[in-house]
Amino acid sequence: MQKIAPKIGVRDLTMAYGDFVIQRDLTFEIAAGDIFIIMGGSGCGKSTLLRHLVGLKAPAKGRVCYGSISFWEAPPLEQEKIMRSFGVLYQSGALWSSLTLSENVSLPLKEFSNYSDVQIRELVSLKLSLVGLAGFENFYPSEISGGMQKRAGLARAMALDPEILFFDEPSAGLDPVSARRLDDLIIELRDSLGATVVIVTHELASIFSIGNNSVFLDPETRTMIAAGNPNTLLAECEHPTVRSFLTRGEETE
Amino acid sequence: MTHDTYGLKYFKKKQDTVLVQLYGSWEVSGDRRPALDALISLHEKTSLRRVEFDTGKLSAWNSGLLTFLLNIHAFCASHDIEMARNGLPNGVERILALALAVPENKDAHRAPTKTPLVDRVGAWALGQVDAGLEMAGFIGEVFAACLNMIRGAARFRLTDFLLFLQQCGSQALPIVSLISLLVGLILAFVGAVQLQMFGAQIYVANLVGLAMAREMGAMMAGIIMAGRTGAAFAAQLGTMQVNEEIDAFKTMGIDPVEFLVLPRMLALVVMMPLLCVYADLLGIAGGALVSIGMLDISAVEYYNQTKASLTLTHLGVGVFKSAVFGVLVAIAGCLRGMQCGRSSSAVGDAATSAVVTGIVFIIVSDALMTIVFTIIGI
Numbered sequence: 001m002q003k004i005a006p007k008i009g010v011r012d013l014t015m016a017y018g019d020f021v022i023q024r025d026l027t028f029e030i031a032a033g034d035i036f037i038i039m040g041g042s043g044c045g046k047s048t049l050l051r052h053l054v055g056l057k058a059p060a061k062g063r064v065c066y067g068s069i070s071f072w073e074a075p076p077l078e079q080e081k082i083m084r085s086f087g088v089l090y091q092s093g094a095l096w097s098s099l100t101l102s103e104n105v106s107l108p109l110k111e112f113s114n115y116s117d118v119q120i121r122e123l124v125s126l127k128l129s130l131v132g133l134a135g136f137e138n139f140y141p142s143e144i145s146g147g148m149q150k151r152a153g154l155a156r157a158m159a160l161d162p163e164i165l166f167f168d169e170p171s172a173g174l175d176p177v178s179a180r181r182l183d184d185l186i187i188e189l190r191d192s193l194g195a196t197v198v199i200v201t202h203e204l205a206s207i208f209s210i211g212n213n214s215v216f217l218d219p220e221t222r223t224m225i226a227a228g229n230p231n232t233l234l235a236e237c238e239h240p241t242v243r244s245f246l247t248r249g250e251e252t253e
Numbered sequence: 254m255t256h257d258t259y260g261l262k263y264f265k266k267k268q269d270t271v272l273v274q275l276y277g278s279w280e281v282s283g284d285r286r287p288a289l290d291a292l293i294s295l296h297e298k299t300s301l302r303r304v305e306f307d308t309g310k311l312s313a314w315n316s317g318l319l320t321f322l323l324n325i326h327a328f329c330a331s332h333d334i335e336m337a338r339n340g341l342p343n344g345v346e347r348i349l350a351l352a353l354a355v356p357e358n359k360d361a362h363r364a365p366t367k368t369p370l371v372d373r374v375g376a377w378a379l380g381q382v383d384a385g386l387e388m389a390g391f392i393g394e395v396f397a398a399c400l401n402m403i404r405g406a407a408r409f410r411l412t413d414f415l416l417f418l419q420q421c422g423s424q425a426l427p428i429v430s431l432i433s434l435l436v437g438l439i440l441a442f443v444g445a446v447q448l449q450m451f452g453a454q455i456y457v458a459n460l461v462g463l464a465m466a467r468e469m470g471a472m473m474a475g476i477i478m479a480g481r482t483g484a485a486f487a488a489q490l491g492t493m494q495v496n497e498e499i500d501a502f503k504t505m506g507i508d509p510v511e512f513l514v515l516p517r518m519l520a521l522v523v524m525m526p527l528l529c530v531y532a533d534l535l536g537i538a539g540g541a542l543v544s545i546g547m548l549d550i551s552a553v554e555y556y557n558q559t560k561a562s563l564t565l566t567h568l569g570v571g572v573f574k575s576a577v578f579g580v581l582v583a584i585a586g587c588l589r590g591m592q593c594g595r596s597s598s599a600v601g602d603a604a605t606s607a608v609v610t611g612i613v614f615i616i617v618s619d620a621l622m623t624i625v626f627t628i629i630g631i
Contacts, residue, residue: 054504080506088504094497098413108505111408156501 437539461540479611490590525579
């Protein structure tokens with residue numbers, strides 16, 4: 001399988017449900033190894049943008065490019081190949097409820113790799129222990145807590161050693177310590193596996209501690225109004241909405 | 254008025270100023286409308302410029318008082334009357350200020366849109382076309398998945414398939430037993446009354462046997478499965494849609510139609526003919542009960558008459574129909590589940606719609622098949 005350069009380019013992307021435009025004219029790039037933050041107030045279309053990036057929703061206009069390939073113009077087989085290089089952690093974890101944790105993690109391995117059953121079992125144990133869930137192999141998702149479901153979802157997203165990891169609000173619903181540990185884990189994954197990470201979040205602590213690039217979506221004007229390193233944005237960005245967001249409303253216009 | 258536990262009094266202070274004295278416990282609920290009307294009529298008699306409050310005797314209050322004061326505020330604002338809020342208790346004054354701090358967002362109100370009848374009919378028709386296309390697309394996907402399976406490339410788990418076999422097979426037996434036995438019984442009663450007039454009650458066996466084998470066995474099993482299993486499929490897939498589990502399959506590169514729909518459909522297609530034969534037998538048994546008990550026909554006679562009237566072709570027609578119903582019920586259930594919206598009420602709608610769609614599919618396809626079988630003489 002040819003290696004897909006983990007670099008995402010979004011050009012003039014317009015997202016819409018029917019006639020209702022959510023965001024228009026989004027143009028930004030995500031470099032390999034970035035921890036890229038998609039931020040903005042509630043209801044500005046952050047999760048919708050993520051659905052466009054992972055190939056679940058076709059754009060109304062514009063392109064999403066992976067390396068040199070424009071995803072939505074590529075033939076289905078090519079799309080499938082690109083999607084297989086993703087790991088996605090959904091907001092609710094989205095574990096398959098009829099499967100145990102180990103079955104959840106092993107399913108993609110069984111489908112898309114040539115490992116033997118023993119190797120798969122070892123890999124599953126490894127991934128679950130990485131997220132601190134060793135010993136929970138035979139639990140069903142409904143039998144563990146929400147935070148554990150989220151971590152198990154991460155183990156599943158990491159199953160195939162993806163080149164790009166997408167997170168939809170990873171720390172929502174986690175206690176501060178777990179959220180912090182998740183942040184550390186994300187950085188660790190980026191450094192050790194060389195993965196590119198895209199995170200939808202409005203958790204300021206995470207944004208400043210792990211993000212090195214970002215885009216800010218504004219629900220009012222329905223487009224992006226800032227981009228770049230969040231810490232730089234905090235220091236330099238003049239836009240009142242961005243300032244108000246990044247300072248938790250303490251510096252309002 | 255003093256014997257009331259709570260209330261208010263109006264005192265004219267000056268020509269254009271009124272003092273509202275609130276007293277008692279304003280925690281009880283009650284109609285504040287008369288109190289407001291009194292103020293309005295006061296304003297109509299002598300046009301007021303200022304409203305003041307005295308709450309020295311007010312012992313307790315809750316949001317009910319606040320809504321009353323907001324009504325007064327709205328009245329004062331629209332009639333250019335000054336409302337002196339400083340006489341109110343501190344807490345009331347602060348919460349009132351908070352409620353009035355952000356002006357009402359006029360844009361946020363949803364105006365009830367009025368669309369002309371022609372527009373609505375047009376939108377409905379276009380919606381029907383879209384729904385039809387969506388269904389055709391889904392059937393195409395299922396067909397492609399079936400081809401994949403025949404080539405041996407489809408991905409689903411054998412344990413899932415076995416579980417569904419159990420759910421729509423053996424676990425459905427009690428309800429199928431009851432319904433088909435009773436349907437056989439009813440058919441026998443209906444026939445017996447007419448046939449007895451000609452002394453031809455032995456033909457009850459023909460009537461029940463043919464009706465069960467060709468039509469009622471398959472149809473009853475189909476309708477039971479639409480209500481039982483079709484609804485369950487829609488609810489299962491709908492919940493997976495709500496939980497983003499189906500999205501997770503897609504981004505993982507696993508076709509949800511192959512992984513989720515195919516095992517369910519296969520299980521129904523395998524089990525429906527078996528349930529149909531079982532329903533046929535129990536229906537005939539129901540007919541036999543009536544014949545033996547009421548019509549003085551012996552069990553052997555009934556058996557022989559049934560055997561003479563039923564051929565394998567008749568049974569085959571019913572079994573074929575039931576396999577078709579199995580496909581249709583599975584498609585209806587899975588289609589509605591996959592189309593499910595992202596809320597809990599959408600899951601309920603999906604289950605309801607799956608049953609309705611399934612039953613419509615069954616009856617319409619049964620009518621078509623019966624016409625075709627009659628024309629080609631099977």
